[in-house]
Amino acid sequence: MPNSSSISEFLLLALADTRQLQLLHFWLLLGIYLAALLGNGLISTAVACDHRLHTPMYFFLLNLALLDLGCISTTLPKAMANALWHTRAISYAGCATQFFFFLFLFGAEYCILTIMSYDRYVAICKPLHYGTLMDSRACATTAAAAWGSGLLYSLLHTASTFSQALCRGKDVNQFFCEIPHILKLSCSESGSLRETGFIVLSVLAVYGCFAFILFSYVQIFRAVLRMMPSEQGRHKAFSTSLPWHRGRENVLAVCTAAMVAQALKLNRIP
Numbered sequence: 001m002p003n004s005s006s007i008s009e010f011l012l013l014a015l016a017d018t019r020q021l022q023l024l025h026f027w028l029l030l031g032i033y034l035a036a037l038l039g040n041g042l043i044s045t046a047v048a049c050d051h052r053l054h055t056p057m058y059f060f061l062l063n064l065a066l067l068d069l070g071c072i073s074t075t076l077p078k079a080m081a082n083a084l085w086h087t088r089a090i091s092y093a094g095c096a097t098q099f100f101f102f103l104f105l106f107g108a109e110y111c112i113l114t115i116m117s118y119d120r121y122v123a124i125c126k127p128l129h130y131g132t133l134m135d136s137r138a139c140a141t142t143a144a145a146a147w148g149s150g151l152l153y154s155l156l157h158t159a160s161t162f163s164q165a166l167c168r169g170k171d172v173n174q175f176f177c178e179i180p181h182i183l184k185l186s187c188s189e190s191g192s193l194r195e196t197g198f199i200v201l202s203v204l205a206v207y208g209c210f211a212f213i214l215f216s217y218v219q220i221f222r223a224v225l226r227m228m229p230s231e232q233g234r235h236k237a238f239s240t241s242l243p244w245h246r247g248r249e250n251v252l253a254v255c256t257a258a259m260v261a262q263a264l265k266l267n268r269i270p
Contacts, residue, residue: 007166008169010095011081011088013175019086021054026083033076040065053159057123060116071105073260074098075176082086082175095177098231102176108150114209115142125223153202160195162189 015025043065047053078098082088090098122133161179167187174181183195 010170010172022083029080036072040069056139067109074101079175099177104150104154107153111146117213121216
């Protein structure tokens with residue numbers, strides 16, 4: 001049976017069997033990709049060119065836009081190319097590279113979302129300390145920590161996953177290289193258990209970040225309702241606290257495409 005040293009390529013999920021549907025999926029993915037490019041490009045340009053937007057909130061929003069652009073660029077172009085050229089293949093090195101960059105960018109993006117919630121919490125709940133807690137040095141340090149955390153997260157998963165012997169074929173039942181589908185090809189139970197342990201820790205970290213985000217925004221809403229009796233003041237405060245929803249929606253772009261792929265795969269099962 002083949003192992004990881006003899007596998008030169010993987011076969012990604014084919015979204016359709018007929019040429020017409022493949023082209024339809026190409027145009028659908030292209031539309032999603034161009035929308036992400038346009039949205040993130042406009043945000044990056046506006047923040048970089050307008051000095052009035054050189055504030056902590058927009059600094060983190062710029063980081064979020066760049067990360068989102070990179071995240072979606074690691075998956076959709078290859079899926080579009082496979083649909084357009086009627087192929088499923090991705091090289092072993094290409095799969096490992098896609099796997100690494102997707103986890104790196106996705107992990108850093110979630111960290112940035114968490115930092116953005118803290119930034120808004122300090123701005124609204126502790127405004128007198130905002131200039132001290134979120135100065136330029138603090139912003140640069142936290143952003144670097146987010147990127148570094150994503151890098152470490154990706155290195156651990158990539159090294160753990162691709163160091164295993166793969167002896168159960170080369171079909172990846174997803175349109176991009178993803179942890180659970182790569183693990184299904186592993187012939188090492190101990191290696192799979194180790195990576196499963198990493199996944200459990202990652203899920204706990206994600207839920208911890210989500211709990212922190214939720215707590216931050218609950219505190220923000222309580223503070224706004226308590227301290228700002230006027231409707232106009234509340235609207236202004238809430239409007240400065242919700243840019244992270246744009247980032248959250250962009251994070252879901254690849255997830256949405258993945259769910260579409262899974263639905264298409266299920267519909268093809270007789």
